[in-house]
Amino acid sequence: MPMPVLRGLLVVAFFALCAFYLVPVYVPRPAFIPGFAPPPDMWPRTVSLIGILLGLLALILAFRGGAPAEEAVETDGSSTKRMVLRFVGLVLAFGLFLTALPFVGFLIAIILLTFTMVLMTGERNYRIWIALLSVGGPVLLLLFFNSALGTQFPKGALLKTLGF
DSSP states (O other): OOHHHHHHHHHHHHHIIIIIIIIHHHHHOOOOOTSSSTTHHHHHHHHHHHHHHHHHHHHHHHTTOSOOOOOOOOOOSOOOHHHHHHHHHHHHHHHHHHHHHHHHHHHHHHHHHHHHHHTTTTOOOOHHHHHHHIHHHHHHHHIIIIIIIIOOOHHHHHHHHHHO
8 A cells, every 4th residue: 555545544543533432432422501601522523624625635636546646755763663663652552542541531641642752753852841731832832722712631630639
């Protein structure tokens, strides 16, 4: 299977998983929503549907031959085995994120996922920036979506037990 086709299929599969499983299961939708307020699942569902459309566009371009020709891809010199192990690590990290979400809540789980993703890029020199990105980024996004858009995120059993 050509690489652009595989890439398009993976993008469609990932965002379909988000749109049709993760959003309905993990984003609660209240029984009553005022007429002027968007439902809490509007933005996650919108981003997921746009991701599906972009994946389908990548598939169409791959089959029509409109995608740019695959030339030699520059890497950091890693072997194919190491790159496959990195990919498996990314999939495992996302799986652990999904597993931890009901227990520790969205904020702690996304902080851990962001920290893991940054470390898996190989960056280790800018520790303060890594901490700010891993903690500050998710906190700011959560505050924005929670206060400006009224989107609620799962708190998790741990935070509910602690009274947050």
